[in-house]
Amino acid sequence: MRVGLTYNLKRGEADESQEPPSCRGQSQAEWDDAETIEAVQSALQERHEVILIEADQNLYESLRRSCPDVVFNMAEGESGPCREGHVPSILEYLRIPYTASDPLTLNLCLDKARTKEILAFHGLPTARFRVVSEKVFSFNSLHYPLMVKPLYEGSSIGILNSSLVRTRQEMKERVCWLLENYREPALVEEYLPGREFTVAILGNGSEARALPIVEIRFDSLPPGVNPIYSYEAKWIWDDSSNPLQIFDCPARLSAELQTDIERICLAAYRVMRCRDWCRVDVRLDAENRPCIIEINPLPGVLPRPENNSCFPKAARAAGLTYNQLINTVLDTACKRYGLG
Numbered sequence: 001m002r003v004g005l006t007y008n009l010k011r012g013e014a015d016e017s018q019e020p021p022s023c024r025g026q027s028q029a030e031w032d033d034a035e036t037i038e039a040v041q042s043a044l045q046e047r048h049e050v051i052l053i054e055a056d057q058n059l060y061e062s063l064r065r066s067c068p069d070v071v072f073n074m075a076e077g078e079s080g081p082c083r084e085g086h087v088p089s090i091l092e093y094l095r096i097p098y099t100a101s102d103p104l105t106l107n108l109c110l111d112k113a114r115t116k117e118i119l120a121f122h123g124l125p126t127a128r129f130r131v132v133s134e135k136v137f138s139f140n141s142l143h144y145p146l147m148v149k150p151l152y153e154g155s156s157i158g159i160l161n162s163s164l165v166r167t168r169q170e171m172k173e174r175v176c177w178l179l180e181n182y183r184e185p186a187l188v189e190e191y192l193p194g195r196e197f198t199v200a201i202l203g204n205g206s207e208a209r210a211l212p213i214v215e216i217r218f219d220s221l222p223p224g225v226n227p228i229y230s231y232e233a234k235w236i237w238d239d240s241s242n243p244l245q246i247f248d249c250p251a252r253l254s255a256e257l258q259t260d261i262e263r264i265c266l267a268a269y270r271v272m273r274c275r276d277w278c279r280v281d282v283r284l285d286a287e288n289r290p291c292i293i294e295i296n297p298l299p300g301v302l303p304r305p306e307n308n309s310c311f312p313k314a315a316r317a318a319g320l321t322y323n324q325l326i327n328t329v330l331d332t333a334c335k336r337y338g339l340g
Helices: 034-045 058-067 084-092 103-110 112-121 167-180 230-238 255-271 309-315 322-339
Strands: 002-006 049-053 070-071 129-132 146-148 186-190 197-201 214-216 279-285 290-296
Touching: 002 058, 002 146, 002 255, 034 049, 049 058, 049 309, 058 084, 058 103, 058 186, 070 084, 070 322, 084 103, 103 112, 103 290, 112 186, 112 255, 146 167, 186 255, 197 255, 197 309, 197 322, 255 279, 255 290, 279 309, 309 322
Parallel strands: 002 049, 002 070
Antiparallel strands: 129 186, 146 186, 197 214, 197 279, 279 290
């Protein structure tokens, strides 16, 4: 088959001169570097002809000219709260099959509040929250400490060590800082003090399965920092040349807790109508009950183990090589479309 590979390439050339120092370098954090794109291309080339298609302003014409049979989509989009839906929307308009979730699911999952509302409606556990879009606001029903995040960012963008707040004054200062610097609403949610996990899911319908669960170990972070998977923890303190020992996979869990985590993650996967693959982040509350933090229907797939990329880590624990993982995702999508 002719497989198109749609992507956004990190170039390190964005103009971030107007951003405060703590924001700089984040604007392309969701995009993939050349090494990752080449690794996915190499995996697909084991069995298919691969056409690289950058998801830029020429995307529509590039797809029309190249006429792929199917697209492996890893493009996160360039801007706006619906950016992850841009590429699959064009693919649907052109009637080209593609991997992963449709535009509606991608856009809903990027909006953390909409995701939490849908999960809560279906009885799935998630922390209580409020959305703040203006600097003048008032609510008293949430219990401190609180987490303050941008409403629709991924890759821990805008989630800094200072995002965990313990007083009303800290919360208001953090909300105002986010509104000024990210120009989008802030999600304020009750902090979950327990262990944190991420669950990789592969498949569709009754065949969807959870891969070995990854635990995030906060005792590996620098002394004195907050126990959260912040932007600093993901992209600054954890360097591939000296990676943190931050993950356990498979996580050390009781059979009961593992079952509970897998159950709510697979339920969330189906409720949000995710397709082919997805990663679900989970944290335990004060009573050690698992709660869903967010859902990532376009999971990162950095190829080298020292990159500490969670989906490939879970796949390796399940006995899948990197190339097998990528081709399994494509095969899953092809089966969904009825492609041979």
